[in-house]
Amino acid sequence: MTASGNLRVNGERLWRSLMRMAMIGATEKGGNCRLALSDPDREARDLFVSWAREAGCTITIDKMGSIFARRAGSDDTLAPVMMGSHLDTQPTGGRFDGVLGVLSALEVIRTLNDLDYRSERPLEIAMWTNEEGSRFAPAMLASGVFAGEFSLEFGHSRADRDGRSVGAELERIGYLGDEPVGGRDIHAFFEVHIEQGPILEEEEKTIGIVTDAQGVRWYEVTLQGVESHAGPTPMDRRRDALVGAARIVERVNEIGLAHAPLACATVGMMEVHPNSRNVIPGRVFLTIDLRHPDDGVLDAMEAEFRARSDEIAAAAGLDLECEKIFAYAPVAFDPGCIEAVREAAAGLGLGAREIVSGAGHDACYISRVAPSAMIFTPCIGGISHNEAEDIKPEWAAAGADVLLRAVIAKAGA
Ligand code: GLV
Ligand code: MN
Ligand code: MN
Numbered sequence: 001m002t003a004s005g006n007l008r009v010n011g012e013r014l015w016r017s018l019m020r021m022a023m024i025g026a027t028e029k030g031g032n033c034r035l036a037l038s039d040p041d042r043e044a045r046d047l048f049v050s051w052a053r054e055a056g057c058t059i060t061i062d063k064m065g066s067i068f069a070r071r072a073g074s075d076d077t078l079a080p081v082m083m084g085s086h087l088d089t090q091p092t093g094g095r096f097d098g099v100l101g102v103l104s105a106l107e108v109i110r111t112l113n114d115l116d117y118r119s120e121r122p123l124e125i126a127m128w129t130n131e132e133g134s135r136f137a138p139a140m141l142a143s144g145v146f147a148g149e150f151s152l153e154f155g156h157s158r159a160d161r162d163g164r165s166v167g168a169e170l171e172r173i174g175y176l177g178d179e180p181v182g183g184r185d186i187h188a189f190f191e192v193h194i195e196q197g198p199i200l201e202e203e204e205k206t207i208g209i210v211t212d213a214q215g216v217r218w219y220e221v222t223l224q225g226v227e228s229h230a231g232p233t234p235m236d237r238r239r240d241a242l243v244g245a246a247r248i249v250e251r252v253n254e255i256g257l258a259h260a261p262l263a264c265a266t267v268g269m270m271e272v273h274p275n276s277r278n279v280i281p282g283r284v285f286l287t288i289d290l291r292h293p294d295d296g297v298l299d300a301m302e303a304e305f306r307a308r309s310d311e312i313a314a315a316a317g318l319d320l321e322c323e324k325i326f327a328y329a330p331v332a333f334d335p336g337c338i339e340a341v342r343e344a345a346a347g348l349g350l351g352a353r354e355i356v357s358g359a360g361h362d363a364c365y366i367s368r369v370a371p372s373a374m375i376f377t378p379c380i381g382g383i384s385h386n387e388a389e390d391i392k393p394e395w396a397a398a399g400a401d402v403l404l405r406a407v408i409a410k411a412g413a
Pocket of ligand 1 (some may be wrong): 139358360
């Protein structure tokens with residue numbers, strides 16, 4: 001069989017699996033809440049593992065809780081071709097972010113089983129722990145440990161806002177595996193993902209050939225003022241941490257706009273203490289997310305953000321602590337893997353274009369230890385990290401078809 005043959009996944013089976021997985025942690029507005037290492041995450045993992053076992057795969061779990069489902073190759077001593085993504089979601093997440101990449105990979109293996117096709121290299125599906133970084137910062141934590149960006153101790157010690165650690169939660173849900181994290185050869189890695197932006201749909205293209213991903217930096221800021229009574233405290237005597245935070249939000253937005261059209265700058269999270277209507281806020285915690293495809297521009301954005309927030313804090317009589325907790329430079333994916341995606345899309349006659357990822361993905365870290373590329377599919381209205389996130393079944397099938405051919409091209413007959 002050749003990769004240019006009439007090779008297709010079973011799109012209906014893929015869609016049924018996506019819809020079944022979406023029942024776990026389903027929200028009232030039609031999305032999903034499966035925060036990393038929560039009970040719904042455990043349930044999603046259990047379902048994935050049961051499906052992968054049914055498909056004849058061998059399961060291993062590493063010390064970061066990432067799951068690897070392996071289908072033997074005809075030469076099982078060769079390094080595997082790996083494909084996958086994540087099953088965790090944002091608190092108000094959609095049904096496809098991450099899930100599409102994991103279940104497309106499963107569909108590739110199910111299709112190869114149907115065809116009784118054995119690749120020369122083994123194939124592995126990877127389900128990476130805590131991609132979203134919503135409950136446990138930073139994002140792409142387990143793929144980062146796998147790629148040597150973070151130590152295992154760092155990974156296990158990350159804690160949510162209630163103080164529960166990754167290590168303890170992995171143990172609680174029964175996914176603290178015993179495999180070492182990383183340190184093994186991977187021949188190639190492919191991740192299918194929804195674009196999470198509007199470009200493919202607007203240009204009526206079904207496949208995004210992802211060449212690069214933009215750089216990301218995350219900061220945590222704590223502003224400390226003084227709590228006091230909202231009535232008797234005169235306006236000119238206040239050290240109101242929320243007023244300082246509001247000004248920082250405004251400046252961060254301006255920094256994003258000042259570096260248009262490619263920059264993004266977001267305050268996504270804020271905690272106000274004591275959060276009582278008649279107490280002047282004494283302390284505010286907020287998070288900042290800066291993105292740009294050029295590291296030099298990110299340096300400039302960071303310098304502006306630090307200078308402006310220091311000025312704001314000084315003017316409002318606040319103490320400011322700012323910590324950069326996560327950063328990765330823009331990523332260039334592997335030319336050979338990109339070519340495999342391009343050829344697969346062309347062989348299927350699918351409309352495709354090159355695209356730069358705005359979001360972070362596990363492939364960004366895996367690209368440091370294995371030749372990697374990504375396959376984007378459109379999403380309706382470019383909406384993602386939103387319960388309304390939606391795609392068409394034919395887009396999902398097209399992404400999995402491209403994955404199938406790219407993987408076979410790399411895994412050999
Ligand atoms: C991951 O979803 C990110 O881009 O923050
Ligand atoms: Mn994702
Ligand atoms: Mn996401």
